[in-house]
Amino acid sequence: MRSTAMTTLRYLCNGAFGLCFLATVAPAMAAGDARKGASAFAEECGDCHSTKEGKAKKGPPLVGINGRKAGAISDFAYSEAMLQSAINWTPDKIDAYIAQPRKIVPGGKMKYDGLADAAARADVIAYVLSLK
Numbered sequence: 001m002r003s004t005a006m007t008t009l010r011y012l013c014n015g016a017f018g019l020c021f022l023a024t025v026a027p028a029m030a031a032g033d034a035r036k037g038a039s040a041f042a043e044e045c046g047d048c049h050s051t052k053e054g055k056a057k058k059g060p061p062l063v064g065i066n067g068r069k070a071g072a073i074s075d076f077a078y079s080e081a082m083l084q085s086a087i088n089w090t091p092d093k094i095d096a097y098i099a100q101p102r103k104i105v106p107g108g109k110m111k112y113d114g115l116a117d118a119a120a121r122a123d124v125i126a127y128v129l130s131l132k
C-alpha cells in the first residue's frame with residue numbers, strides 16, 4: 001500500500017515539475033502563437049487581406065510575404081510610397097509596419113491605425129508566416 005502511494009506521489013511531483021518547467025520556458029521561446037493569430041488576423045486584417053495565395057482584397061495577398069520585397073505583387077495597385085519603400089519583409093519589418101503603418105510607410109495606402117499589442121502582433125505574424 002505504502003509504496004503505491006509513494007509511486008503516485010513521485011509521479012505527481014514529476015508531473016508538476018514538468019508543468020513548472022514548461023511554464024518557465026514557454027515565454028522565452030514563444031515567438032508567437034499562430035493559432036491565436038488566426039483569430040486576431042480575422043479581426044484585424046481579414047477585411048483587407050485574404051489568406052489565399054494570389055487573391056487580393058483591398059490589400060495584397062500576404063501568402064509568401066516573408067522575404068518578399070514590398071510591393072512585389074505585380075497585379076496589385078500599390079501606393080507609390082510602398083513601391084519606393086525598398087522594404088524587404090522580415091518578421092521584424094512586418095511587426096514595425098503593423099504597429100504603425102503610417103510611420104513605416106508614410107503616404108502608403110494601408111488604412112489601418114496599427115495594432116498596439118506586441119503579443120497580438122507576434123501571434124498575427126506567426127499566423128501570416130504559416131500561410132501556404
Ligand code: HEC
Nearest residue numbers: 044045048058059060070071078079082108109110111112
Ligand atoms: C483597411 C484595409 C487593411 C487592413 C485592415 C490591413 N491592411 Fe495591410 N495592406 C492594405 C493595403 C491597401 C496595402 C497596400 C499598401 C500600399 O500600397 O501602400 C497593405 C499592405 C500590407 C503589407 C505589405 C504587402 C506587400 O506586398 O508589400 C503587409 C505586410 C500588410 N499589409 C500586413 C497587414 C496585416 C498583418 C494586417 C493586420 C494586422 C493588415 N495588413 C491590415 C490594407 C489593409
